[in-house]
């Protein structure tokens with residue numbers, strides 16, 4: 212009897228604590244923060260989950276937030292998301308610094324050149340499949356290119372990351388995709404990460420996938436290390452470069468008494484590249500196809516450039532650097548449809564302009580708003596006009612606020628990787644097809660993790 216009373220009392224206390232936390236989180240804390248922040252047009256609270264989030268839209272304040280990266284740093288990753296993926300993008304301070312230094316060389320142009328055949332193999336597969344489809348349907352067919360391009364994006368990362376283990380790479384990609392869907396379908400757990408411990412079906416599934424991905428990558432690493440020992444592997448993919456960097460860096464750091472990179476760190480980074488690299492590049496390519504369908508004159512100009520530089524041949528690495536007009540088009544697409552928003556956070560009360568931002572507030576820098584701001588881009592800010600990049604990025608806007616790949620030291624490590632993939636895929640598409648929007652396409656950019664066409668990108672492909 213006494214035991215039952217004790218259990219009931221404990222349960223009651225836990226429920227009361229949980230309800231208190233919910234009230235505090237969704238009602239009291241955001242109210243308090245809103246009172247503390249001055250009511251100004253430049254800054255407003257967009258949503259308040261476990262942490263209040265404030266949006267900064269004034270160009271001067273944005274520049275301050277991004278330049279003062281030691282005061283406005285990356286927020287601590289959500290514990291629920293952290294359970295599945297950590298890595299460079301979520302680290303801060305010394306750990307970020309060490310990892311960034313180790314990972315930087317894996318994305319240098321020379322290394323990308325060596326990965327280029329892997330990019331081409333994935334692209335060829337997609338283009339050949341599209342050609343077969345178009346041939347079967349009298350020279351034209353409708354496709355949701357967002358879905359198609361996501362698969363090619365996953366394939367490119369799989370091959371570039373785990374080149375010689377493409378099938379295992381693909382299973383990891385599919386599991387990670389399922390994991391993302393589970394995370395997005397659990398908004399409550401995102402707001403209250405403690406719910407991840409409940410034994411619900413989706414939590415159990417998420418844990419199962421998590422373990423499976425880790426064991427697959429660990430298996431690939433073991434096989435790779437064995438192949439390298441036997442000298443039967445060229446080791447030029449991201450995994451090979453990471454393992455090499457891990458070994459070299461660990462020798463150096465041990466000599467300095469520091470901490471290098473562990474195998475678990477390598478696993479986390481590989482997992483993260485899938486998430487960071489695949490959706491972003493897919494979004495860029497999908498929006499480019501949508502926008503070039505809306506502006507056929509630019510589609511023609513881009514195709515003419517591809518034929519002039521590459522002809523009907525397979526693009527080579529150096530050819531892609533000569534596609535100036537295509538570069539301008541991609542830059543303009545990234546201006547109007549940047550993949551991400553940037554989130555920063557304060558760990559102590561911090562001055563921003565004439566405001567004081569309390570500790571623990573997240574600041575959201577909505578790249579898409581800045582990229583469409585007439586103050587920065589002039590009266591024609593909303594128009595698609597790649598010409599504005601004809602004299603380079605620095606002359607494209609009055610305020611020089613163009614940052615689709617982020618800002619300063621935290622700028623995207625995979626920028627060249629993503630642009631290379633986009634140019635390769637786009638030039639091959641332009642060489643074989645012309646395309647237009649399907650009547651079933653609805654223009655609805657939606658920003659969840661990445662800005663995507665909400666209902667897909669239905670395009671009609673025609674054989675050239």
Ligand code: HEM
Nearest residue numbers: 300487488491492495550615616617621623624625628629
């Ligand atoms: C068009 C494609 C891409 C876009 C638009 C893009 C955009 C961005 C942006 C805006 C950031 C900065 C985030 C912040 O400061 O909070 C970022 C960081 C990052 N991106 Fe990308 N990205 C792209 C492709 C890729 C690819 C292909 C990879 C890897 C293969 C990648 C890996 C990363 C990583 C690891 C970071 C974190 C860097 C750090 O914090 O030091 N990205 N990306």
